[in-house]
Amino acid sequence: MTAGIPIQTAAHLEQWHLESLKIDQAHQISTGVGITVAVLDSGVDSHRDLQPALLPGISLLDGAATSGQSDEQGHGTAIAGLIAASGGTDGASGIAPGSKILPIKILDAQGRGSTDNTAKGIRWATSHGAKIINISTASGPNIEVRKxxxxxxxxxxxxxxxxxxxxxxxxxxxxxxxxxxxxxxATGRDGAIADISTSGEKLDLAAPGVDLLSTWTGQTYQPGTGTSASAAIVSGVAALVWSRYPELSAAEVVHRMTATAVDKGAPGRDPEYGFGIVDPVAALTANVPPLETEPAAEPTATAQAAPVPNTMGRTAVILIAVIGSLIGVALVIALAVARPRNRAEP
Structure with missing residues (x-):
């Protein structure tokens, strides 16, 4: 997320995305109470607008045994503010000001980090009560992160x-x-997909991401642009939905957001908007049918495999073990020689 010049007060600046998403109306239904959102980023500064939301987290950077409540880069503080700031008319407001932020520091002052720490951060967040994990970073593909x-x-x-x-x-x-x-x-003020937003068939949702004001280091504020900000908006909406419907599964929370998104671009899911622009009020109020789960197919006599002789079974196990070991060695070497690094999304 690219940021502008820090300012001392946000009161006179328009947070246009809040009006666009009808957040005041959404907050009459839910503010995200009871939901913890982990922010894997550059840490989160103890900004006054974030203090009610900020939990003790962790820094995974070498030699930095802190609670994650420091941010030399600013990106993580901005992401946290878009999710959970509670500054009201005198500061910045987040999508889910009743939620909690679990800061997990994986990026240094230059916005760089390792995929090792991304994987560790995801696992730490999962084991420490996070219901939602926001990852506004990108890296090369990595098997440990995927796991x-x-x-x-x-x-x-x-x-x-x-x-x-x-x-x-x-x-x-x-x-x-x-x-x-x-x-x-990311979308702009006009609802059109932003020029900077990467598109593709894997896209799920779009959200405001241009000139969004948020918290910054040193008790200041900054406007910023990027899909990092858009991800934070969706994380905030997920917190609103889960707080309103605590009985839902994670998949059902996502389903509520995609099923109620404002369809843009080509009808249905498309590479630019995914299922559409996230709509917090609709996600909180619409009558959304539950996800359909396909029953497992009953095995039939013709579908059952014939028994395998024991000698063949032993050979197969040995071959799989050897191949698996070789793959493991290759991965370890590859990661040791050229370990992908994360970068904060501009």
Whole structure:
């Protein structure tokens, strides 16, 4: 998320996205109370507008044994503010000001980090009560990050990630392109997809992401642009929905957002808007049929495999074990030689 010049007060600046999303109306129904959102980023500064929401987190950077409540870069503080700031008319307001922020510091002052720490951060968030994990970063594909995401999804966690910004990303970035992750693109004031927003078939939702005012380091504020901001908006909406409907599963929370999104572009899901622009009020109030689950097919006599002789079974196990070991060695070497690094989405 690219940011402008820090300002001392936000009171005189328009947070246009709040009006566009009818957040005042949404807050009459839900403010996100009871929901913890983990922010994997550059840490979160203890800004006055964030203090009611900020929980002790963790820094995964080498030699930085802190609670994640420091931010030398600013990106994480901005993301947290878009989700949960509660400054009201005298400061910045977030989408879910009743929610809690769990800061997990994985990026340094230059906005750089490792995929190792991304995977560790996802696992730490999952084991420390996060219901939603916001990942407004991108990196090269990584098997440990993918495994950590699979574990989080199995633990009933919603994961939201930014789709990436052009021209840095011309296709949906990792980890946003993973099917179980909610990939989010950016729209402007006019509701059209932003020029910087990366598109692709894996896109799930779009949300405001141009000139969004948020909290910044040093008790200041900054407007910023990027799909990072859009992901934060969707994380906030997910918190509103889950607080309103605590009985829902993570998949049902996502389903409520995609089923009620404002369809834009080509009818139905499309590469620019996904299912559409997220609509907090509709996600909170619409009559949304539950997700349909397909029953497992009953095995039939013709579908059952014939028994395999024991000798063949032993050979297969040995071959699989050897191949698996070789793959493991190759991965370890590849990661050690050229470990992908994360960057904060501009």
């Amino acid at each position: 950590a995401i699979e574990e989080a999804i199995a633990a009933d966690v919603v994961i939201v990630a930014s789709s990436g910004n052009k021209p840095t990303h011309n296709v949906i970035a990792f980890p946003a392109y993973i099917d179980s992750v909610v990939a989010v693109g």
